[in-house]
Amino acid sequence: FTTYYMGMLDHTGTHVDALSHNNPEGATIDKMPVEMFMGKAVCLDLRHIPDRGEVTREDMEAAEKEAGVRVDGHIVLMCTGLNARHWPNDSVCNNNPQISAGATHWLHERGSKVHGVEGPSTDRVDENLFINHRICRDLEMVHYEWLWNLEEVIGVGEFQFQGIPLRIKGASGSPVRALAFID
Numbered sequence: 001f002t003t004y005y006m007g008m009l010d011h012t013g014t015h016v017d018a019l020s021h022n023n024p025e026g027a028t029i030d031k032m033p034v035e036m037f038m039g040k041a042v043c044l045d046l047r048h049i050p051d052r053g054e055v056t057r058e059d060m061e062a063a064e065k066e067a068g069v070r071v072d073g074h075i076v077l078m079c080t081g082l083n084a085r086h087w088p089n090d091s092v093c094n095n096n097p098q099i100s101a102g103a104t105h106w107l108h109e110r111g112s113k114v115h116g117v118e119g120p121s122t123d124r125v126d127e128n129l130f131i132n133h134r135i136c137r138d139l140e141m142v143h144y145e146w147l148w149n150l151e152e153v154i155g156v157g158e159f160q161f162q163g164i165p166l167r168i169k170g171a172s173g174s175p176v177r178a179l180a181f182i183d
Contacts, residue, residue: 010171014146014178016163021172023137029171034164036114041161041180042069043153047081051095052124057102068157073111075161079150082118098124099132108139116144144178153180
């Protein structure tokens with residue numbers, strides 16, 4: 001028999017933030033419904049967004065049209081090409097685009113409670129405003145960070161996504177194994 005000890009932060013690698021991540025009144029990961037982390041999804045092609053750029057409402061609308069899927073409660077994955085441009089260099093950690101307030105509100109208006117990005121954050125990591133995180137807090141939305149291989153699901157239309165968190169008592173997030181199921 002073999003066993004391993006694992007010690008890690010709850011925001012390690014590909015992970016999802018719990019509502020409690022930036023709201024002490026929000027649900028911890030173990031209190032959130034597992035159904036929130038699975039369902040119909042679409043990957044939007046936002047590879048034209050430059051490093052440290054900003055994803056706008058207009059970018060989301062154009063990418064939705066290009067994807068051929070009307071966002072209606074979908075889990076929305078956003079491929080900006082960050083990992084393809086920078087991995088494995090450390091520059092991947094500080095060049096991610098930011099999801100603007102307008103884009104975040106657009107997601108909410110379309111019924112999307114969950115979205116995901118390739119990089120370390122949905123916000124530029126060197127800014128203290130954390131626009132996307134704050135709006136997600138206020139609207140009870142969550143997001144995945146450090147997703148990989150999103151290029152592989154651009155252009156496939158609607159698919160099923162699962163990124164199930166570990167049920168860690170009191171955690172503000174959890175590593176996940178993110179999977180796309182394509183017909």
